[in-house]
Amino acid sequence: MSMFFSEFFVFFLASLLTLILTYFKVSTNTLQQIIAFLLAVLLIFSSRVVFSRSPKIQGLKAHYILLFLTASFVQLLVISTGGFYSPFLIVLHLYTLGSSFLLNSRSSLSFLVLSVALLVMNILLNSQMLALFQDDPGTVLLYFVSFVVVIPLAQFLMYTYHIKDTISKILKEYIQIGEKREESILQGLSEIVVVTDKNLTVISVNESAEKSLGVNAAGIIGKSLLAAVPLKDEAKNPIKAEALSADKVIADKTTRIIQGLLFQFKSDTQPRRVIVQARPITDSDGEVNQIVFIINDALISDSWQRHSDLEQSRAKFRSLAENLTKSLLGSKLNDKALWAELLVNIEEDLLTAQEIEDHLIKKIISFQDVAFMAKEIVSSKQQLASGLGIYLNFVLPKEEIAENALLSLAESDFPKEALPVSGFTIPTDKKWLEEVLKKAVDLFLLLASEKSGTKVQLAVIKQGDKAIIISLSCPYPPLDPRQQTELFTQYYGSLQTTTTLKLGSGLEGFIIKSVTSQLNIPLTVKVADSPPCLVLELSLAKVAPNTLDTTHEVVSQ
Incomplete structure (x- = not known):
């Protein structure tokens, strides 16, 4: 009800x-x-x-x-x-x-x-x-008319209030996600990152910039960009501000990549060829108020090309945001929560993809109960599943009596520190494994939404004492081997236009593939016969890896 x-x-x-x-x-x-x-x-x-x-x-x-x-x-x-x-x-x-x-x-x-x-x-x-x-019938008639007038007015006021409340929640979550991703990117980037205002006055730098320049942030902030970061042209002459295309970045609000520049790192004896990326940051009114300059070695410049692929997701985000606003104001959407959820998911995927491609993934290994993690993710995705008309269930084998009891305790007010160690505990990176599971659930919900009433099931199963299998399944749609491969490419190839995957960002599968490859998690997709369904499986080793803090670079597919 x-x-x-x-x-x-x-x-x-x-x-x-x-x-x-x-x-x-x-x-x-x-x-x-x-x-x-x-x-x-x-x-x-x-x-x-x-x-x-x-x-x-x-x-x-x-x-x-x-x-x-x-x-x-x-x-x-x-x-x-x-x-x-x-x-x-x-x-x-x-x-x-x-x-x-x-x-x-x-x-x-x-x-x-x-x-x-x-x-x-x-x-x-x-x-x-x-x-x-x-x-005195007049008094009653007068009050009755007042009710007739007040009811439509109250309807309008409440409808407007709920619209603003929905949009404010979207913006709040969007800002929180953006702040977390921006903080992660600035801390983890190995490239030099300098944030300036529109006049190219430095207002923020990352640790890599401090190390490369040999000065702390206090000695850089407040200076002109070119005074703090002495960039030169190929003739080794200092460049002028016009060479950084800041005016074009502000005017058209698009990223500019400047090549053919030299920069001498503190650790080098000779200037090194670099590529500078100038990326605009807009305020709540959509106006550019800051510019992020990312300076990277030209030898790894091919990574810049990946960012152009993300423009498709940016365009989709803007389109869905406009559609959401118009539909809310025109009373055309019955379920505002669904569209708000899709909107937030698209922007979150965009930011996650940028984080993956902008800097190296550093694995922070800790012991996690993957059964509890999977159940929490299923719970968090119920609103999206309900909006799409899908039944999303979490399944743990009935013979896992101890684990089922442990999950019940974990959901109660019982102190978490007093809980016994779960048999589904493995060493893994909590943040990125959660990201993989969330995107996998999103992917299957979008696939299954082609047919209302479809059941999507997330199961966690032990494979002896060596591994735990996380299995995600849905009976629709059937995909051939080529289409199964397309699931993990950006924007899904032919599947983008032939399935309900078009409701998503197009980056869900790409994020899953990129992260699992760096966490060394085997990923398989297959079509099961009995019952006929599409199955995605992740095999999680219960043995701790040899190196717990290894950093890997994610390679785009």
């Missing part, structure tokens, strides 16, 4: 309670006692919800109980003090708006409609109210 209908049912029960009390002509004194009792219960329950740290108390049940208590309290208060003639009639309007904004109710307008029907029934069932209406 959707949240809208659940909330409507709660409001209906509250209205039904008030109607029953009205029908049996319960006295005003009794109604006031019931109101006082509801108020006391409401205050006690609200304090428990506010101050409790238990997710069970702060979950949906608490939400529905609060709605029932508050709705019953407000309706009884208005009915017991005169209905349409009550001085508290305005409370119905205030509660409708408050339940939408404060309790985030999606069906608060149904409360207003039910309340109007209840007020009309109160006139028909209460002889005193009927006589009062016959003497």
Whole structure:
């Protein structure tokens, strides 16, 4: 049952309670006692919800109980003090708006409609109210018209609020993802990275820049870029600012690559040929406010060509963002959460791909319970799966009784440090393995969404004492060997236009292939016969690698 209908049912029960009390002509004194009792219960329950740290108390049940208590309290208060003639009639309007904004109710307008029907029934069932209406029908008609006007206005206000709330959540997550990726890139890059303002004044550098120049950041920040980083042309003459194409970067907001420059690293006796990449950074208004200059040895310049491939994903991100905004404003999308999730996934994939290609992956090995990790990822992807009409399940063999019990404990309030070591614990890089599993789930959800109601299953299975197999399967669509290979190429080749993979960034498979190759995780894709389905398997060794801090370079496919 959707949240809208659940909330409507709660409001209906509250209205039904008030109607029953009205029908049996319960006295005003009794109604006031019931109101006082509801108020006391409401205050006690609200304090428990506010101050409790238990997710069970702060979950949906608490939400529905609060709605029932508050709705019953407000309706009884208005009915017991005169209905349409009550001085508290305005409370119905205030509660409708408050339940939408404060309790985030999606069906608060149904409360207003039910309340109007209840007020009309109160006139028909209460002889005193009927006589009062016959003497003064104008007041009732005036208030009734006010409800007719307020309901559409409230609908517009709440709809606008939820649109802004959805977009703000997207932007918040986008900013958080971007900050994390930018921090990772700046810390891990082996190239010289210098961030300047539009006037080419240095505002930030990475550690590699400090080492290559032989000075600390304080000695560089605030200086002109060319004063801090003495670049020269092939004739060994200092270059001018125009040679860095900063004006073009600001004007068209695109990355520029400048070749034919020389730079002398502190460790070298002679200048070395370098390539400079000038990349714009925009503010919230879309205007360029900073420029990132990345200086790299020309011998590995072929890596720059990879970034042009990411423009397709950038264009898709902009297109989907525009489509999302127009659709939200035009009421064309039924499930804003799905499109928000797709939007965030595309941008996250773009940033992850940039991180993979911009610098070396450094493996940080630690012991991780992959069964718990897989179950958490399945849980985090339920919203996306539901929006796509897919059933996503986590499966652990029934004979793994101890592990199933351990997973139940891990999800409870039981202290994590007191949990025993899982039999599914392996030495691995937590960040990158999670990334692989998330992208694998995304990939299969997108594939399976061609047919609504399809089941996608993530299973974790022991392979003796040496390895753990993570298996992801879905019955649709069947892919031949060539198409299976295309799954792990950028933008999926022919699959991009023939399957629902077009809903994604086009980088999911590329990220999976790139990361698994560097983590030395065997990756296989096959078509199983019984039942017929597409299967992706990751084989995770339970033996620690010989070198725990080895750095590898990811090579584009």
